[in-house]
Amino acid sequence: MNKKKEIVEDKLVNERPPNFRDRDGQLFLVRCFSCGGKGGVENYAFSVATGQCAWCGWKDSKEKK
Numbered sequence: 001m002n003k004k005k006e007i008v009e010d011k012l013v014n015e016r017p018p019n020f021r022d023r024d025g026q027l028f029l030v031r032c033f034s035c036g037g038k039g040g041v042e043n044y045a046f047s048v049a050t051g052q053c054a055w056c057g058w059k060d061s062k063e064k065k
Contacts, residue, residue, distance in 0.1 A: 014058065027051035027060040034058040 018030040028048050031040030035056035044054035051060035 014060070025062065027062070029053060029058075029060070032056060032058055 013034050014027070014029060014032060016033065020028050020030075022028065026049070029043050029051050030048055032043055032053035032055065033040040035041055035053060035058065041053075041055055047054040052058065
């Protein structure tokens with residue numbers, strides 16, 4: 001049985017709570033739904049403010065306004 005997680009390529013996959021953006025448009029990635037599926041995987045605390053998942057490497061590609 002292959003337990004490898006399938007990474008979703010959708011750029012908007014992480015645009016839902018508990019993730020949020022500050023006034024400048026910076027994404028705070030609390031849970032990654034790209035590598036964690038429906039429930040998401042909790043991101044490493046020090047990576048939350050970077051907008052990048054510590055586990056699968058998904059990175060917010062939206063430019064700041």
